[in-house]
Amino acid sequence: MKARRAARAKVDVWELRLYVAGQTPKSLEAFANLKRICEEHLAGKYHIEVIDLLQNPQLARGDQILAIPTLVRRLPEPVRKIIGGLSNTERVLVGLDLRPRMVAE
């Protein structure tokens, strides 16, 4: 655990990708949730890329996207995926490894 935290500490910018399919209320909500969490926990060191699969369907294959919305943490390694509307902040934090898993719930 300690080694991992140390590894993460070296990363300057968190690279996040949010996959959505069209500008639906749900995708907008997911983006808003993500933005809020990042501002709270990763202020100034994150980058969010929103990918609309309706416009770039070929990108679904690369990150093995099935569920919409899916948030992919590209950096820091390892890659993590979080699916759903990101409404459960606690679980998003666990998924992003911003909070230890054992302590979750």
Next chain:
Amino acid sequence: MQRKAIHQRRATESALPRCPSGIEGLDEITGGGLPRGRPTLVCGNAGCGKTLLGMEFLVRGAAQFNEPGVFMAFEETAEDLASNFASLGFDLDGLVARNKLVIDYVRIERSEIEETGEYNLDGLFIRLGMAIDAVKAKRVVLDTIEALFSGLPNPLILRAELRRLFRWLKDRGVTAIITGERGETTLTRQGLEEYVSDCVITLDHRVVEEIATRRLRVVKYRGAAHGTNEYPFLIGDRGMVVLPITALGLAQRAPTERVSTGIDRLDTMLDGRGFYRGSTILVTGTAGTGKTSVAAQFVDAACRRGERCLYFAFEESQGQIMRNMRSIGIDLAQWADAGLLTFHATRPSTFGLEMHLAAMHDEVRRRQPRVVIVDPISNLAVAGGGDIGIKSMLMRLMDYLKGQEITTMFTVLSRGDNLEHTEAAISSLADTWLLLRDIELAGERNRGIYVLKSRGMKHSNQIREFILTDAGVKLLDVYVGPGGVLTGSSRIRQEAQDREEQALREQELDRRKHELERKRQALEMQITTLRKDLEAEEAEFERFVAEKQLAGARIAEEQLDMARSRKADDYAAAQRPAGEGGVR
């Protein structure tokens, strides 16, 4: 009237368009293929052939029906699939390169995924839609979509999404196969059958008496008549072969053409013309009665006519059969060399009954023979399955062969005393039944043959003696006489005796004839002598009569002369009638 109308409407509704799978046998069971434009569920345990069925559906669709396909794999990568199917001769990479096939591997790693609220499967839809559009796919396989349940959280959402997916597939008008793992009590572990209601097929791979058999069953096919039996199938070297050969009806044509048995006298016994083409001939007999020899003669005759023969040997190897038949003057090697005769020798216990049937079926399809020999069928009993197994297997095979108008000869080794009871009770399936039997007499066994039945022809009811000579099989009349029915050396002895008696009788006759002749000659001689005597006497008598007449005339002359000399009055003239003198 109203009822009739409803009935008719139903009938038209039920005429669901079919999408031929191209998988041998499957289309026959389903009456033409899978329901076109609808999803079909294929379920079964691990290793039962689900993936193969799906992939073959796509490959055949692309190759034979020009219908490109999409294979969405949840379990194996495209590379794995390509190398696995290469052994079946499916060139997946080639199809992909020619835009006939898309293989999309969907990897789901549960440990990487955290769920944080409601989601949907739009990502999957988009991927699938893109793949379908890329090759204008008409066929889709999802193998196996249940992997989603282990990979993604919240089954409730998943179920709703799957329902949406199947509806979406229907709307896209693609014919889809969805595979699923078999559940404990349900057809699939996740109850996918709830969503796919048009066609459900189960595959099964079970082991009975240590012999594994694969089976396929169409559990459900909405609005269509279909065979609901379990059909064995085999994964051969060219894909999947389902054996629906319990033909859905008895509708084979019945050719009237006849083929020679290769044994002249046997042809004679069968109405003088041999078997019917396409009929099923059963040759039964105890050990060593010459079943294989009869089969070999038939093969020889067929090859002589230039017909291809396929010989399934379950007892002897090709070499053994050829050597043994050469000893009775039948040269099968020449036909094998000419490519007319193919042997297929396997040990019955090598694999299960259905596998045998499948392999035979496959071989027949490949070789397209006109004559098939199975020698002996009884050995297949070893392959398990019991009597019912053998019977249904034979029925399937016979049906198939009959449908192809292939003349088939099965030999059966019968055991025990009751020769007419064959273990598998397969006699009812045979059109012609030749029975070979031992005739035990005077310390030796001889072979006899008779036609127990032969449908649709007048056939002999006589037992013939059956001997193996240097020039093949010969049939002889058995000796039927006061001494009973005799065969072998008894027959030969009896015949010799008969000949001797005959000779004696003939000698006696000759002797009598000679005697008679002699008598006749003697008598004729006597007759001649007597006739000569008579003739002599007659001559004497005539001479006597002539003399007497002459003497009379002379006396009259003399009296006339004397009267004339005495110048007597016209005594003589007075004696003559009046007028006579005037003429003079």
